[in-house]
Amino acid sequence: MNSLSKNQLCALLLITDMFGLCCMRGSISAATLWGVLGGTALQFLFALAFAVQHGEHSKGSEVFFLLYALFCGGAVFSELWRTSGVIYIPYESGHGIWGRLMTAGLVAAVCLYISSTGMKSAGRAAVIAAAVGIFCLAVDLASAVVNADWQNLWRPEKGALPQSS
């Protein structure tokens, strides 16, 4: 019930990272983007190293992955809390602390249900969700490319800047 294939593990990690990306608000600097990509790559490397190990894992690696899981859980919770503030709930009481609590509570309830069904079903669902997410991102990117103002990619010459009066 709780064994995962490598594909499912990768999909789970990808979903976690995508959630982090989705939770980011405002504009993203190049440094943040590289940071996220670097973090994701490192995470995948660790996961791959974990996945290719055969037989019993060493005590050290188990402790490391437990700490890493706790860190990830904390990071996801913090992202969830930030996100709950901006999720739109169509009630007056949906704004403020009670709204955030309700949002976080609902998300947590769904997460609890997901974890109750076991790792394997979560892994399978992650594969489908990742596929849907990639499709949506592709549509989003295609739309962004079509509507992009390509002039913004080049730095305007000094003389071309508008003079303030």
Next chain:
Amino acid sequence: MEKKQLLPSLDRSIDEIRRISGGSSDVLINRFVTGGIHCALLCCEGMVSTSVITELIFEPITEIPPQKNAQGLFHYINEELLLSTDRPQAEDYDTLFRLLNSGFAVLIAEGMTCGLAFGVQGYNTRGVQEPSGEGNIMGAHEGFTETIRTNMSQIRRRMKSPELVMELFIKGEKSSTDLCLCYMKDRVPEALMEKIRSSLEGIELEAILTTGYIRPFVENGSFELFSSTGTTERPDVLCSKLIEGRAAILVDGVPYAVIIPRLFCESFQTLDDYAYKPYYATFIRWLKYAAFLTAVLLPAFYAAIVMYHPELLNSTLFMLLVEAEKKAPLSIVTESLFALLMYEMIREAGVRLPKPTGGAVSIISGLIIGDAAVNSGLVSTPLLTMTALAVLGGLVVPELEPQITVLRLAFLIAGGALGLFGISLLACAVLVNICATEDYGFPYTAPISPFKARGMGDTAVRSGIKKAPEPRLHCGGIP
């Protein structure tokens, strides 16, 4: 019923039979003397063919030469006469009554502690007809009937391979219903068959009257929205599943077979797909996927977007919907629920009532009530259009109709209460529930997740038959 051995005294045995049957009028006991031995032929009225019993049993039996004793008589009948192809023996009254009630004639004789049974079934049955629930344009037009042996013959006629195994057994304390477990022994691992057999052994019911009685015993006990076993009333569909390595259960008295296990993607496949060109079959398949999503999500998205996220609509559409909805006295969610529940009531009335009345009810409800609701302003026209589209989408995938009905209402309530956020949350929970559905180690969402590239040739598209010489999926192939 007690498992009591047959008594050697014919008179006492007949008394015992009368006692057990409570003097039931349909148990016929014909006493006669043949070969110098007192005998009785027992049968159940209406279950045997009178002409067959006269020609194949009474006429040869009454011409038997004198015998020394009852053993000699039974030996003569067994060795010299070929009265019937199906000739089991009844050692106890339990077996004797089971055979009588299955259309056998049972011969008992003075001094014998067993009875000879002859298969002379002659009860009225419905003939092989076109299935009403699984339409097919270019395939066979034969469906299962209520008689298990006719259904077995229909499968055997299509699958002449000796690898096809049909195991008959009896379940149901009172009904003693014949069940038949069918599988291809070269396609299904023996370990899986053992698991299915042990699940079936756990059936302890008084009667088995439909396939629904046995499905909970072969399904996973956990809460599953979608059923991991399927049913079909078409022998050709069942044969295609047997080739793919599934097992099937036939139930006597039911024109449906249970398929174990069933995959989610199979609800969108029909045998007609393989009669059309692959590009058209692929188009139809994607149309069905879209229809399923429309059926489940359209009313919920309509309510959520119009009520809470109108910024997603363009200005023309927004003004059109505002104009339509401002005349309606109820909220959009209430209107949607009203329209959907009305449809469910009309559908249920149409199904349960006699056909002529049912048709009239559907016409009256659809035309008059629908028209009146719109004209009176109780329900807005765009909402009714969305509801009708969702209902139509559900009819494209009839096998998933119960799930679609419930999910449509659940998503509507979630969308109406929490907007797109509610729909997303519920979608996550439903997705995980579908992914958690698994029986005998066979994931319901295969081959999408766990991803099996070989299976996508008949899931995402319908590739040519030449490209798929092997069975698309078989039980041993899924992790």
